[in-house]
Amino acid sequence: MKSSTDDSTDLAIRARADLITAVVLIALGLLVTYLSWTMPRLEARRIHPATIPGLVPIMLGVLLTLCGGLLGLRSWRIEAPGGWQGLVALFGTQQTRRVLAVLALALVYTLVLVGWLPFWAASMIFIFGFIVLFEVYLTDTPVALWRSVLWALAIALAGGGGIYLAFARIFLVRLP
Structure with a gap:
């Protein structure tokens, strides 16, 4: 059976891991959004704006950035004493x-x-x-x-x- 100290340490490690994951998700979401925005719009072919290439990826990039931001905000607010040390120790396993x-x-x-x-x-x-x-x-x-x-x-x-x-x-x- 786990003690409450083990549970709080696990929570602290997960909170810091979530913070790193949030940064990666935000960066990936911003990259997808930028690359989708810079895709050719095909105006010369009279493509309707609702069917342009990159429309779905830009929405996914924005949503990924939003989800990364929410995850980062949640993990930032969790008090995690010893979380960074535990996370670094986890990388040696x-x-x-x-x-x-x-x-x-x-x-x-x-x-x-x-x-x-x-x-x-x-x-x-x-x-x-x-x-x-x-x-x-x-x-x-x-x-x-x-x-x-x-x-x-x-x-x-x-x-x-x-x-x-x-x-x-x-x-x-x-x-x-």
């Missing part, structure tokens, strides 16, 4: 390393591999790297490297080949 590893792998996959390599090859590399990283390095009970590499290679070949076969050949989707 194994779970945080795993989340950051997934984020890094996803960013490398989407921003580097896709577009530079054929989609099936990028997917193979992503699957292989993901399996090896999480079976050997970011686990509580590591598997032998050679075993993980063989397993990851088999899964990556089957996954990448399956992706290519299913989408490019069966569904006739043009892959990047």
Whole structure:
């Protein structure tokens, strides 16, 4: 059973995490709003103002900014003694390393591999790297490297080949 001290510490950490999340949401909402506002309006094609490209994204950007502001206001008003220290300590945990590893792998996959390599090859590399990283390095009970590499290679070949076969050949989707 948790004590009231643990509950107040958890609340303080969540309040500070919500404050950081609010800043990110506000920044993202403002960016979406700006990019939507600067989209071509297509006046030369006599597009009705209610159907312009960017209308829905600009509304979503404004709403995202508003929700981020409300979250920030709520988390700012919560008294959170020790919240920042607890949040910083939370970033040193194994779970945080795993989340950051997934984020890094996803960013490398989407921003580097896709577009530079054929989609099936990028997917193979992503699957292989993901399996090896999480079976050997970011686990509580590591598997032998050679075993993980063989397993990851088999899964990556089957996954990448399956992706290519299913989408490019069966569904006739043009892959990047």
